[in-house]
Each structure stands twice: as structure tokens, then as C-alpha cells.
Amino acid sequence: MTDAHATRPSRDPLTGLPDRVDFVDRVGASLDRGAGEKRVAVLVIGLDHFKMVNDALGHEAGDGLLETIAQRLLWALRPSDTLARLGGDEFLVLCEEVGDADHAHELAAEITDQISRPVMLEDGEVFVTASIGIATSGPGATAPALVRDADTAMWRAKDRGRARFELFDGRTREGAVDDLRTGSALRRALERGEFAVYFQPVIDLERGGVTGFEALLRWRHPERGLVAPGEFIGLAETTGLIVPIGAWVLEEACRQTARWQEEAAPAPPLTISVNLSPRQLAEPTLPDDVARIVRDTGVHPDSVWLEITENTLMVDAESAIGVLQALQGQGVHIAIDDFGTGYSSLSYLKRLPVEALKVDQTFVDGLGRDAEDTALATACVSLAHALGLTAIAEGVESPAQLAELRTLGCEFAQGFLFAEPHPAIDLGERPVETLGTWAGLGAD
Template sequence: MFTAYQRRRAMLPESRDLLESLPSHAAVLDTAGLVVAANASCLTLLNEIDAGDAIGRRFTGYCDRILSPTAAAAVREGLASVLGARTSRYTMDLPCGAAQVPVWRALCVTPLTGGVPGALVSLTDISREKQLEEHILHDAFHDTLTGLFNRALFINRLDQAIRRQKRNPDALYAVLYLDMDRFKLVNKTFGHVTGDRLLMVIANRLQKLLRDVDTLARFGGDEFAILIEDIAGMEETSSMAATVLRELAAPFRLKKQEIFVTCSIGVVLGSAVYEHPDQVLRDADNAMYSSKEHGGDHFTVFDAGMRVLTQRRMEMEMALRQALESGEITVHYQPIVSLRTGEITGVEALARWQRPGQGLIPPVEFIPIAEETGLINELGAMILRQACRRMVALAKASPDAARLTLSVNISGRQFKRPDFVDEVAAILAETGIDPSLVKLELTESVLMDDADEAISTIKRLKSLRLKVVIDDFGTGYSSLSYIQRFPFDSLKVDRSFVGNMNEAEQNMEIVRTIIAMAHKLGLEVVAEGVELDEHRTALSDLRCESAQGFFFSKPVPGEELDALVLRHWRVDTPSGN
């Protein structure tokens, strides 16, 4: 056997010179995956992993020693695909170091050229790039001024607390929503620099009051939120609120200047009635404004009596049920535009409610009610059905529209229904739309409860030949390793990142990182909320494939969409694209 290796190595004198010229660790493998040649740096690396001559040894054996079983299995599968000529290239980022000292290397496997069987393996150190990615993603979920968590991460923690209480009613939690009283006066009197410093000191003072299990976040401006977990009840919660008021009422000394501030607090004790973080924050916000009405420096515990909007919401629910029956809910379509050609490549279907006597009801007012009441199932199916019919009719009227994609939002409640996939399949068959043109959009929060079940449902949906998209990326607790688990086809960058990308270099870097991550995972990228030409140009420079937003077109009724498509609407692309 070893004589065969000697003969093989003798055939590669120029290959050894080439290997030594490569800047990365590089090795040549035969069709069995055994090392037949390697440059000096690679031999040193392999010897550090497992002492001894690497030539003639199986490359994946080294992987088994330094990688997790899952990662090692993925490398074996990828290597086999290249050696078996099933794919022309396999890449994977490998965490090779200890947890305390992480070392990342980019693995790349390609077939040998010139008809020679085997593969070339290279390992490039990308630890610095990974650290940069982690820093950028950290910044995406933390407040840059105070270093506290931001709203997105707080909502994620609150969602976990809600679900924990659903499983265990004794796992009580509470939310304190803080708004500093008359803080604008501080900025006007002492300037914004001092105001920012004061916010930092306030954050530090609040942090010292909390336990490790509690969560403090800055929501922006002079608003903070505290999530208290594992509490005994309202007495403990009220005691904490009183402590916060007392601590913040003590003077702050900045540059020999004493500054006095107070705050208003809204308090909500978690209960089984809460299904979503937005509900808790809504009630906490109402309670906080009640404290403001008391003159500030006060905390108010929310109770049902102060919910001024409850009656309106009940009326809204009844009206929504009637609207679904009477056809008041219609579908509007927002074009999705190729940043390379400027042409419409697809549309997103959006629910719109034209209520008689009241005009257009904003989706933010009726979609949450639909989700809370379960009406979202009927509404979602209706939107998908109407949109599919519209796109089929449009394709018949204009051959140019035959390849337009249709994106439809799917709520968590829809997605978790046992018969959801069957319902989608029935609608596809009923309308006759090409399933490959349909894209179902899921938010990150939909995936958090039961990842394995979510993966199973996504795979069943993809078996229908439709596409699955992760929507509003960046607003949840996303990470590269987490997203890798799900078989998505594309990713949508949330409008909050896109809208702020030109205001600071950090925001641009966040968008750049998200797009680069998506491309590395083989995902196409659509940017939401493009309202300015500067947004479009910047996204195009970052090689984002598509975008949507008011810069291109607001959501329009079906008839207006037909007119746009039939007149071959397009937007001019930036020069150089």
C-alpha cells in the first residue's frame, strides 16, 4: 500500500512546489480521502493535532479529533461529495480551537485538475474575521451608548419568560417600564453630551440593583425596561419599583454639577393572559403613562381598569370578523425589484382593511388582534389564496409576468397548525400557481419555540416546491450557527437596519455583515424599507440582490399592480451595475 503512495507522490513534484506557494494550509487527498501530499504548514498543523507522519492517513481522522461530531460528520459528507464528483466545491467554517481561545479555519475542498483523481483541501485562518462578525452582531443587539441590551434582545428574553410561565405557572415574572421625567430639559440645559453621560450613569445605577437572572435594556432615548424573573409576587415587584425610584431620585454628579432626575414606571406582573411580549409592553406602557399623569416620580401597577383601548380592541375584533366575511380585507402588492436590472422580479402580498366610514385601518392595529384571536388563520389563508389567483391571472395576461415571484407572510400561529402544510398544498392546487414562484416568509420568533418541529415543517413546505424565507432578519436572537440549521432559500434584512444604514458606519457594517453571512450560506438577500436612493445605491454596492420599499413603490391594489407590470415598469439602476 505504501509503495502506491510513494508512486503517487513521485508523480507530483511540481504539485509540492505549488502547495508550498499557497498561503493557507493545503493538502492533496486521493480518492479514498488519504493525504498524499501537503505543504509544510499543513504538515505542522496535522502533527499538532495528532503526532506522526500525515502522509497515508485519512484526513477526516484529524477532523474527528478537533471538531464536534456534527461538524466532523459534515466534513466527511462534503469531502465525499467532492471525491464522488457530486459537487465541484465544498466549503465550511470550522471551529477548531478551545472554547476559551476560539480558532476558526475556513475549509475548502475542490477536485484536482487535469483529470487527476483526488481533491485539494485548504484551511485558512479566519479567526479575526469571525471575531469581527461577533462584534458586529453583538452591537446589533446592544445599545451602543450604555452597553445594555436593546429592545430586540429584551423582547426575546421576555418571550422566553412568557413561554416559561406557560409551562410552569409558578415561574412568575414582571416588567418595569421606565421613562425619565422631563429629560429633554436636561439636554436643553446641559447639552446632549452631558445628557448622554447621564444616561450611562443611570444605566450603571440600575444595573447594580438587579440580580443575574434579571434583564435591563435601553429602548432608546430615555426609556429603559427591566425584566424581573423568579419573583414571589406583586409585593416583591412593587418593592423593586420603589427601590428604582429611590435610587434614581438621588443626585447625579457630573463634572462637579449635581443633576436631579426622576422617572415614571409602569409595572406589569406576568400572567397567563399574556401570549406575546408586545402585549406585556403595551400594558406596561399604559401604566407608565398613568404614572406620568400623576406628575412623575411614581410607579403604577397595571390593572384592567386602566386599559382604555380594551373596548376598542373588542370592537375591532368583532369588526374584523365581519370584514373577513364581507370582503373588506383586500390584498395590496409591494413590488420587489432587482438591484441589478431595476426590473420587478416579484411582489409581497400584504393585507389591507378598508373599513366603511373609517377608511384604511393600519395593519399594526388589526394584525395583532387577528393573531391573538386566531383569526390570523382564516386571514392568512385568504391572503394566500387571493394573491395566488391574482398572480395566475396576471401571468395569463402578460407572458412577462409569468416568472414573478409571490411572497406571503406567515404568522407563528398559522405555521404551528398541524394542518398548515396541507392547507397550503390545497391552495396551490386550487389556484394552479407554479409552486416554485411562491415564497413563504417566516420571522425568527416563529422558529424559537421548537426548532426541530420548525425544521420539519419547513422541509414539508419545500417538498411542495415552494421557497421559504426568513423575514425581518436581525430583530430577533439570530446567529450564524442558529440560522444554518434551517433550510431557508433567502433572507430579508429588516427595515430598521436598512433605514439607518447611511446614518453611521456601524449601521452600514451590520447590513454588510448580514448580507455576507447570507451569501456564505447560499441565501439570496432582499432588503426591506428602501426609501432613499442612497439606500438603493449602498445595497447595490454590497451586492444585495433585491429590495423593496417606498423608493420603488408603495403597496398597491391588484389593479395597479397589473398596470405596473403590463407597462413594463422598471427603475433606473445605479451606474456601474
């Protein structure tokens, strides 16, 4: 152990690392030594979805994960750097004599790599990622302000999708204030009926017709207009509001689909796909909630598809298997969304009760013109078929992409080439006929 980690009176009892009080003292001492001539950087590291590990495996497993991550962080640092535990699932790093922000970026990238490696616990492998905020000193910098700014940047990284790092600047503070306002508005949006479900058709590539829809959330903000989910889903996930919001989306989507199914009978029932967030998957009541919604709305259970990203599944794959099996036992189907962008283990993938893989639109975008994207999309479709799963392509925007997907044998697709997402009122009582009128997407 280096001098930077020498025994001090203020220690975290779990990891033995300096705690926040000791860390702030060290940052202050470093700023005093530099006297404004040498920059220092503070990093705040927050583990993503750590609560899911605690809830699924217990606090003892969570403590073991924290101890392992602490050791990996020590390996990633220079002898002159200081590692501390802020509390909960957060760590602090002090980097002295930083030439510019690039060094802090390099360190954040190394930390991200160290943390993303699987951790073996008694109950099996666990995968975690980290969101990292970086603040560097300037004229008049103080230790508390640096820690606060790095923490603000860390939360900005979480809001922008997690598993990334952000450098604090003036816009970060403005964004934090805006997030507070957005968070307050989010809490009221459900009560005021400001959320809306939009529907994007899913196309059967063999017969060319609409086979179902994906439900997509939109926020009709009274002042900002229609707000895309990328601007508020991260905050909803962080605050836990995604759980009631997600339940509302599922119920609205199922209720509308049930109406369409009744109107179109005896035609095969349209399917409906709805995304589940990491927080929803971690909720112990999720299977019961889904069963209630399916029962109350009258939708055909066999027509309901629940989509989960592969990173969400791999946070705690063992617990995810149990939850997904309970859901599948109710007659609903499971698909892995954004496939190819995460770090799923094939050994777990073949055990998961999933029936479809959705090829991420970043790979579909380069089909036929970018060799790497084409190879990755081909691999995703081939893997789906090798595992006996259905392949669904996202983000199809051109006839050339469509032709490539048909050549690969991809069964289903969605994207702007077929139709943009629309509210149910635009699609009418018979959406297949409506879409057929718009763009020739009716059933053949």
C-alpha cells in the first residue's frame, strides 16, 4: 500500500479506504500544495444498477461486489492517486498533477474497463458498469466544490445512459438545475395525463404486412411540447419514477391493443411490444403486475412481447432468468432489445427464456455499405437463428437495408422506412388498414 493509502483515522469500515471526510481533506491539501500551479482532478464513480444486486442477491453479496470493485480500482490507479469510498455504491478518486483533462479521461476509461469485467460471487457471475463524473481544478477551486462538481457530472453520465463518463463544465451545472426542474415535472406528469403512448408498426418481412406494434413513450410537456424519451428516461430511472411510468405504458399499450384485436377479429391478433427498464425488472411484484394488466385489459397474453436490453439482463443473470421464466409462464413473450451493443454471455443467453433478438439500429444503419456493420448484423441474425430465436431489425430506413435483411433471413423489421411512431388516434380502429392506405403496409 502506498503513502497515498496510508492508515488514517477516518476510514470506510467495509473497504478500509479513506472515507469522504478524509478524502476532502486530501483534496484540500493537494490544492494547497499546488497553489494554483498544478491542476488536480476529482472523479466520482457510481456503480450502475447496484440496487438490483442488493435486492436480488442480498447485502452480503453486494458488500462482496463492492470489495472486489475497490480492489480493481486500486489496480487501475497510479501510486500517487487516492481512492476513497463516498458511501453506498460510490467511490472517489483524487489525481494530483494532472496536465489536462485528457489524463483524467484516460483514467476513467481504464476504470470503466476494470469494472465491466464479470465479478464472480457465490451465486454466480454478476456484471456491472459505472458512471463517472470528472472535475478538474481551476483558479479559486476548493475541495468541497470539486467533489460536488464531479458528483454532478456523474449524475449527468447516469442520465445520459450510464456506463460512460462526463467532464464537469458550466453547462453541466445548468443541466443539473434543469434536471431538478424536469424531475419535479416528471412526478406530476402521470397525475396530469401528460404522457402518451405512440405505436410503431412491426413488419413481417416474409409476407410484407403489419404483424404488430412497439409501444413508445412520449411526454407532452405543457411548456416544452413533445419531449423525446432520451431527455427524461435516464432521470426517471435514477429517481425510480420509471416503475409507475413503465406500468402505465404497459397498461395503456395493452388496453389499446385489446381494442384493435377485438375490432379485427377473427384476424390473427396484433402483437404489442413494450420495453421493461432495469428498475422494473428488479421489482419483486413485476410478474404479478404484468398478470394483472393482461387480465384487466383483456389483451391476448400470447400477443404481448416484453423487451429487455441485454445489459439489463446481465446485471444479475440468475435472478433475471427466474423473473423471465415467471413472465413466460403467464403466456407472454420475451425479446432482447438492442442486441449486440452490450456484453451478454452466450452461456447465459442460451439459458434465458427469450424468443427473439432485436438487432440494434446502429448495425442496421451500415448494412450493405459498411463492412463491419454488415458483419455484425449478419452475426446477430445468424446467432438468433442458431439459438432457435426470431430476429427483428430496428431502425430500417432504406430499401437497401430492407433488401439486405431479407437476404439474411431476418423475420421482422421496424423503422421509418415503414412508418414513424404515431398515437393511437391517428391509426384509427383498424390500424393495419390505415397503414396500408398510407404506405402500402397492409397485410398481403
